[in-house]
Amino acid sequence: MDMIDERREAALWFRNLRDRIVEAFEALEDEAAGGTPGRFEVTPTQRANDGGGGIMSVMRGGCVFEKVGVNWSEVHGTLAPRAQAAMAARGVPGMDSDPRFWASGISLVAHMQNPHVPAVHMNTRMFWTPNAWWFGGGADLNPCLEYPEDTAHFHDTLRDACTPHGADYYDRFKAWADEYFFVPHRGRARGVGGIFYDDLNSGDWAADFAFTRAVGEAFLPAFVPLVRHRMAREWDEGHKDAQLVHRGLYAEYNLVYDRGTKFGLETGHDPDAVLMSLPPLAKWV
Template identity: 45%
Template sequence: MEKQKTQAFEWFCALRNKITESFLSIEVQSFTQPKIEKRKWNRPGGGSGESTIIFGNIFEKVGINVSRVYGKLEDSAINEISGASESNGEFWASGISLVSHMQSPLIPAAHMNTRLIYTSKQWFGGGMDFTPIYKDEGDCKYIHESIKATCDEFNIEYYPKFKKQCDDYFFLQHRKEPRGIGGIFYDNLTSGNWKNDFEFTKAVGEAFLEIYLHIIHKHMQKSWTKEQREEQLIKRGRYVEFNLLYDRGTRFGLMTNGNPDAIMMSMPPLVKWV
C-alpha cells in the first residue's frame, strides 16, 4: 500500500511539472514573460500541498494543485467519503487538480483532476471537461473522439459510462443547463487490478494535456472582440456557481480542512453576473 501511495503521488507531481512546462512554452511563443506563483501549504492534522499558478498573455489564470493529505475526518464528513465510516474516519488522499481560464474567449476553459483515496477502501477518481464560450463542433468532435480512444484502450465500457457521469455531474440544476461540452468523470474506480486502474488514471492526465494543447494552438492566434470578452466573463459566472454549489472537490477540500486558497484556486480572475 505504501508503495502504491508513493507511486501515485510521484506521478501527480510529474504530471504537474509536464503540464507547467508545456503551458509556459506556449506563453513563450506569445512573446510574453508570464507571472508564476508557487504556494506551499501544510494541512493541520496531516499532509501538505503545493499550488502553481500562471498568469500570462494566453493563460489569464491557470492553477495546478498537487496534494497529499491524511489523518482523521471530522464526524460530519465521515458519511460523505466512501469507506470512511468503516475506517473510523482515517483517510489518505493524493491528487492533482487543474483549472484553466484563458484570455481568449475562443479557447475553452478546462478542468482536469485525478486522485487516489484510501479509507477502509481504495479507489481512483477524476476526469476532464471543457467549457467553451462559443461551441466549435470540430473541437467538440476532436475532444470526445480523443477521450474515447483513451478509454477504449482500457475498457470499451468506460467512455459511455464516464461520459454520462460527466454530463450528469457538470450540470447546473438551478439553471437547467450544462456547464460545458462535457468530457469524462469517474469516481470509486476499483476494478480489482490496481496497476490497471493507475495506468488508466495516468492516461487520462496525458490525454488531457495532448487534447488541450491541440485546442490552444488551433485558436491562440485568432482575434476576438470586446463583445466576445463580455460573453466570456458572464459564462464564467456559471463556472463559479457550479464550483461553489456542487463541486465535490471543493466540498472534500473544505471537509478535510484543506488550504482555502488552494481550494478556491479554481475561481476565475474576472467574472460578471448580469
C-alpha cells in the same frame, strides 16, 4: 491494507504530471506574440489539521492564460465528522468507525485570455482508507464560444485514452460527466462535457492506476492543440462579455455543487488552493 508502496507510486506520478503540465503551459506562453510570457507562482500548501499538503502553482495575467492553477497534493489524517458521514453514506467500508484517510492527486483549472480559447478542468486522484481505496478524475471542456471541431477533438482524445482500458469506459464516464457537470438551477451543463469517474476500484489496483494515468496523459494532447489554434484569433468586447457571463456559470457550479470544493474545505486544506478554480473576473446578467 496499508498500500504504502502503491500510495507512494501514485503520489509521485501525480507530481510528475503536474510538473509536465506546468512546463507545457509556460511553453505556450513563450509561443504567444506580444507581451511578457506568464510564469507560474509556486507556493507550498499545508493542511490546517492533521498532515500533508502540496504545491499550489498559479499563473495570473499571462499572454495566453488569464488565470490557471495546477495544484498537486498529498494529504492524510482523520476526516472531520461531516466528511466522514458523507463517505459512510457513499458506502465506504469501515468509514463509520475508522475515519483515517490518505489522498493524493492533481487538480487543474485554466481560464484563458482569448474568449475563443475554451476554459478547461482536469483532475486525477487516488483515495485510501484502512478498508478501501479508489481512483477518480476526469476532464471537461468549458468554451464560452463553442467550436464543434474543438469539442470533437477533445472527446475523441479522451475516447482513445479510455477504450484500451474498458470497452464501455468512455460511454459510461462521458454520461457521468454530463450528469455531474450539470447546473440544476440553470437547467444546463456548465460546458461541453468530457469524462468523469469516481470510486473506481475494479479489484486490480495496477489496472485502475493505469487507466488513471491514461486519463492524465491524454490531457495535454486533448487541450494544447485547441489553444494553439485559437489563441491568436481576434476578439471583441462582445466575445469578452460572453466569456465573463459563462465564467459566472462556472463559479456558481464550483461553489454550489462541486464535490472536490466541498471536500477540500471540510478537510482543512488551504482555501486558496481549493478555490483556485474560480475565474479572476466573471459577470452576471
